[in-house]
Amino acid sequence: GNSVTQMEGPVTLSEEAFLTINCTYTATGYPSLFWYVQYPGEGLQLLLKATKADDKGSNKGFEATYRKETTSFHLEKGSVQVSDSAVYFCALSGGSGGYQKVTFGTGTKLQVIP
């Protein structure tokens, strides 16, 4: 079945530092890949997505590239802000699970300090 593995947190960075959160996946076929963000006390928001190999998803300065050869979808941002503090979830749909079901990783908590 489908699965997602992402780096454990928490990750603590100073403001304006470079961010990388690693994510790898296991799925058959050609899944769609996502990054969701969860701010304290809130639900999930879709941050970015990529639906085929070599696609780059980007939003709010964050970006991730769908790498089928390494089954990875690492999240990066060049300069983080305090307001980026949240929990980030890598996720996928498709493959053996069907496109209507989303499989999530365990989440990585990011804390950005001034």
Added chain:
Amino acid sequence: DAGVTQSPTHLIKTRGQQVTLRCSPKSGHDTVSWYQQALGQGPQFIFQYYEEEERQRGNFPDRFSGHQFPNYSSELNVNALLLGDSALYLCASSFFVDPLNTEAFFGQGTRLTVV
């Protein structure tokens, strides 16, 4: 547009009781999915409803059941509550026909505590 709305926001129940959680999807969406998010974990898929039928189900026992109404809103029912059912329950809505190009919108969730 109010987005996905869930009620109640918080709930405390006693072990063995039954609970019903409610979800109204985003306007224009016809599919509702439910997820359980335990503390410190990622959301786990429970099941999905489209056209008032359960279309797909995750690895959850039959104590978890649901319903979708003609207006696309949905309920999640959990019977014989266990302490381990304590979690944040998230509802997501989407458009069934074109899942690849339709973002799934999540509600704020219902925090269920079983004591």
